[in-house]
Amino acid sequence: MMVSRLNEWWTGLMKTEMDFKGQEQAEFIFKIILISFGVVGWLAGFFQQDFRLTIFVVLVGLAVSLLVCVPSWPIFRRHPLYFLSSEEIESRH
């Protein structure tokens, strides 16, 4: 029972797609995350005089943005597309 709940959770996250509004939001969110981690990382590296610190901060930002934007979280599925059901298709003929 636990396994089937995990399975359905995994299917929801990785096998279901986001809707279009959600995709737009996800794109905006990852750009903001990467740019802000980039700015913070560059300033940190400049004051420590070490570019490896900058690279490290950008990698952390990459991990955060992958976590937030790659799986299709339910937040990104709030505006689902409306598909006609089979009765409605039949009634249109």
Next chain:
Amino acid sequence: MQTWGNRGTTIVSYAVTVTAVLAALNMLSGFMFTVSPIAEISNPRVLGWRVHPYLRADQVNITFDFHADMSSLFHWNTKYVYLYVTAEYSSLKWNHSVVLWDRILTKDNATVDLTLSPKYEFTDLTTSAMRGKTVELVPSWMAMPVCGLLRTQSGHGTSFVLRQ
């Protein structure tokens, strides 16, 4: 942006672009630092020389004192500094430049203060090019950047004369 793989690829490539922009800004910020590296060679002494029996060329054994302080070169756009000492002299056909000693300096290891004998053998091409000429020992260094052009500079050297 439909599938998770598509989103993952886009995010990773955007992160690489961000890193490239940061590296370019790094290079631009590197120009505002003033560097003052010191490299001096003094007291060159010829310990002995011979003619290499197989190569039929002169080989000289020398020693010199070397003092270098490259720590001001290490701002954040410098990865390593390659420091080397060459012996330069000119003969009729060529200008010779023989690398005698080199070392790669890192940020923690940025000074050299030694009495050196060469790491590599100081061998001439023939038996005639070096005798009686003034040989100049010149220290040079290459600052290897994180992003940007490789910069080579030379310092002051001394010279000695190889007597016949």
